[in-house]
Amino acid sequence: MAAAKEISINYRELLNADIEAFEKLGKEVRHQLLPKLHEDYELALEIEPKVRKGEREIVRTLSLCPSCLRLLKAVIFEREKKVWIRKECPVHGEIEEIYWGDYDLYMRFKEWQFDGKGVKNTNVPLLTLCPYNCGLCPRHKSHTALLNLVATNRCDLSCWYCFFFAARAGYVYEPTLNHIRYMLREARKLAPVPPKALQITGGEPLLRDDIIELVKIAKEEGFTHVQVNTTGIRLAYDGELAKKLRQAGTNVLFMSFDGVTPHTNPKNHWEIPYALDNLRQAHLGVVLVPTIIRNVNDHELWDIIRFGVMNMDIVRGVNFQPVSLTGRVSKAERSRLRITIPDTLALIEKQSNGIISRYDWYPVPSVAPVSHFIEALTGKYQLTLTTHFACGAATYVFKDENGEVIPITRFVNVEEFLKYLEEKAEELERGKNKYLVMLDFFIKLRKFVDSKNAPKSLKKGKEIVKMLYQIFVRHDYSSLGKFHYKTLFIGMMHFQDLYNHDVARVQRCDIHYVSPDGRLIPFCSFNVIPVLYRDRVQKLYGIPIKVWEEIKGVSLARQKYKRNITTLVKGEPYRRHYREFIDVDNISIEEHIKISLKFGIPAE
């Protein structure tokens, strides 16, 4: 931590600074902020972790000690049909953790790994080993698919498990609009593929009075997709804000949604119905984001999907996030709470009675052939999702006219189609005539679609074949928008923690944070090693709470949200959204209040 202590910034003096001032400052401090050997971390690469009787080695990798952040060698191995990671710190001993809950699925997913082309212009030189050199460094294999911008660390909630928000951090981190413009410009310099998708996150970004201006700046700086990550609480009360967000160019919201009952979703259960209605009025779509914790809300996975399907007029997707266990967590506690991607997929299969099976899912990089094909056809670099295969999974489901849910894999041979695209991309790269390739594509396209199993709405006029033709032959993506409105995207992203940390995953990460000094930092470095990245840089660019309150003339404590449960529960939107899932009249107001208070949100 010594390196960070040597630098200090008086952010109060920068409140009216121009973009150039932030650029100059960023260049000055970013190298000094990089973690330093012997000051911030040590290496312990001599120890090769053992594989024991009854275990089968899969691959070796690098990882960190959860206690001292030493770089260690680790082994990923199979035992009892599950995948585990083991490492040994010379000081803190052996650490073993579940890595993936299903060996067979791991082996199936690994076949879909595609790596990126790397990044051509990095913000930091190579000075040390991965993951202490993030910025991005020349080792990084993926360009940015989604850029995260922390707009503020203020939050109107104080969830018991969160250590990030201002009141607990002891400072307010809230970059000015000029500062944000600098950060976005720095991020957009990335070559060969500048990021086009931005997530504005927090804290609670909607607490910023200038959030609309911020969205407009993002659009001006070239981000064609802007999403805002929110609890939705402000939107439950402020329909105008939803409209203004949409008008400013917000494409979609990422909204926390941990379950369909007050017990599983004490964060925003009561506000969600009102927020959804306001988003309907604003025509602003939303992706529901459930954090999944074993023994807490893992019994509601199918209900969460059903909730999404029932509100498909406004819900564009459900993006599950198996919990990342941050901070010190005992082995027993980890076993109780830990859930991995395959565990989640198996539970969805079980809870849906096989409507969505684990084989309907594909790893994130499986779609890389689509980008490769278009890139080979057009000669232009394309955004390509090349994360590690173990990081995420996705599928699409269609809602048929009779309400039946049908995964896309039941009527499109996704596997064969993607393999075919990769093959054609390779042919084009080898110089084959593109008109001959396209002719072959046009002839074979129908082969991948099984119309008799398709949802009725798509059977009409072979709509799905037409859509694929529009996208791949005519490069007309408007049909893709139509596709989205008939489908629900279901995704899954398991962010790492210090227990299951794998450097091979970090190097392939394509969700990056733009740091206030202009660096781009992979999600699982920014949040998994906050002491070296997130907290270090945000504290440096932060303002002490007292000073911030003096400048703004408001009290941070007074911004805390207090919910009026009685009014929320009695409203028609609450009943309409939840009647399929809970007996609304069977939970007393006192019980509702108790649940909210237990979570840390005052209620009456």
Next chain:
Amino acid sequence: MEFLTFKVEIEEKIPKKIKVEITPIVYALLKNGEIIKLTTCIVEDFDHSHALDFDLKFSDSVLISYSDLVSSSYSRVKILKYSLPRNVLKIAEILEIKNLISDSLYYVVNIYKVKEEKMFVKEKTVKTKSIDETINIVNNLCASI
């Protein structure tokens, strides 16, 4: 003064299938304009103390790094240490890269300037697909002084 490079054979199956052989060829451009191929070197086994040097050499040009070595199912890495003549001005390091999965061959040419304090500063990196093009780049070094 010493110039360090690596001869590499690596096969990785997870997370990504990689099978690559990297063979370096090192030329020195002398102050009198002469270009000589360096043939004598000390060969040593690789260990993790050279991880950063390995990454500096290959991470951006070949897209492999030390973590790939750790994950490899097979790897053979040798450190090659070339003694440089006193009147050396620049170094041209040609990396011949065989991708045994795509059955393709390409070259990376790294040009280093030798600084007075016995440091090497990479001036440029060029990727080529043919040996002729690669030799041209090395020959053009003469014209650049």
